[in-house]
Amino acid sequence: MNATIFLEIGSGSGCVSAFAGKILDTSTLYLTTDINYRACNCTRRTGSQNNVTLDAIQTSFTQALHSRLKNSVDIICFNPPYVPTVSTEVSEAQDLRGIEGSWAGGSDGMQVTNIFLSVVHELLSFNGRFYLVALKENNIPEIQSRMKTLYQLESKIVLSRRAGREHLSIVRFKRALPGLS
Template structure:
């Protein structure tokens, strides 16, 4: 079993403004560990995490794959970007944190070049204006406020996943049961040619969490 990344450098003050790893994070770590050998076999060059928060996921992936990979991490919250870089340093993984929304400024440079994408999105159903406000302000609320059906932010990024993924790329997404997972999977297949599997699922209190893995219909 791989150790959880060391976050001892982050304080309670940090977690007042940056999402603290919780059950969704730990389920994601378990999913990545379950796929560790497959991910190594990909021999990835570029990994991209959307909404990196504390940097826990990318640091964990870095400890699986090693230093030969470029680890890009984006977040709308500047405090999260700082914490992500600190977590990389603490865990001896170089994480390049970029303070942007999703991956919009990077699309042209990364087109069909990202081998692994990680996204633990804001999936909690809220009022639409709550999600929009949190995203525009770049606050901690942007880590959980998902708008209508908890899918507003996620749906925006899903439109670009196929454009970013390399030929053998893998995209991992966290979703709630209330997000209508069958619809997400079917839409990604019909609109973008990306097949999917549920890697892991787990109940955490009132939440039923899923990790979904997407890849192209045909692999090179």
């Protein structure tokens, strides 16, 4: 797929974006965000060690650049903090912007993910694709039906793997064509 803008939310080590940089066009703009400044530094370093320029921005989701990216991102990836935890752990983790933010997902593990799910449709370009990592406990069928009903984003599970005790899937979303269901 040709992509002008690639965006990873919660880039952490930067491995996912650096890999994307190896398989997509060299002319693609690679943007990443993370709440953790150490993660942003690590992302930049992983990019440069793999000869991929990753523009790592420390912000929550796309807060710092949302209006400038509206309807223009061709590929969005998010491997969110999806582990079910108590709600207070999420707010603390998000406020502290530390390592706990990489796993604490609150109720159903969806508290952080849901915030981004409510805005991702504003960012996607017409043919854009959004790849989300989700755990079985996140209730993937519910996510899929909600995204279709509320934002007309249809989806497909493109990969499922078991990693230890986690059953993980990658769900790919795209705009539903009007008139087709």
